[in-house]
Amino acid sequence: MLSWYKAQLxxxxxxxxxxxxxxxxxxxxxxxxxxxxxxxxxNHDLTRTGRMVLYGGAVFGPAATTWFRFLQKRVVVPGSTNKTILARVAADQGLFAPTFIGIFLGSMAVLEGTDVKEKLQKNYWEALSTNWMVWPFVQMVNFKVVPLDHRVLFVNVISIGWNCYLSWLNGQ
Incomplete structure (x- = not known):
């Protein structure tokens, strides 16, 4: 299975x-x-699951793939692997995370037919501050030990729990 995945990748x-x-x-x-x-x-809400599947495949997957390639190519501190990792984590948490938490919540509101502004006001800060308790450490490991082609997969596996949280938060 892993060899098939690598070939597809x-x-x-x-x-x-x-x-x-x-x-x-x-x-x-x-x-x-x-x-x-x-x-x-x-009582499982298949529509809700469908929204998450759609967002993951159409928005987050392509964006994260492109983002990780950008970081690998453009965010480099010459002569220092550790400073490069810290710079990538800072960029990820200072730019990508705040943007994509907003895009996630806004997308869910649109797909649900609810008010985007209200959804963002209600959930954005909680999601972002919780993100900052989890993801900087995950991304440090990701950028330090995971090869570029497997970074999205690594994030996706960790994201099972994170997406469980986001889905729960979005449903509040």
Whole structure:
């Protein structure tokens, strides 16, 4: 399975990472509904899961893939691997995270037919501050030890729990 994934990643990196992200965003929502909300299968909101799958595959997967390539190529501190990692984490947490938390919440509001401004006012700061408690450390590991082609997958695996949280927060 891993060799098949690597072959797909080499042949179609953006598509492979978008599909992987889509699936794992769906898994995060299923976990939120079944393990956190304890809805049970008969009360599972498939539309909500569909929104997460759509966002993961159409928005986050391609954006994260492009972002990690950008960081790898453009955010480099000559002569210092550790400073480069810190600069990438700072860029990720100072630019990408605040932007994409807003895009996530706004996208969900649009797809739900609810008020974007209200959703952002209600949930943005909580999501961003929680993000800063988790993701800087994850990204330090990601940028230090994970090869570029596997960074989105690494983030996606960690994101199962994070997406469970975001899905729960979005549903509040």
């Amino acid at each position: 080499a042949a179609r990196p953006l598509l492979t990472q978008a599909v992987t992200t889509s699936i794992l965003f769906g898994v995060g929502d299923v976990a939120a509904q079944q393990l956190v909300d304890r809805r049970g299968l008969s």
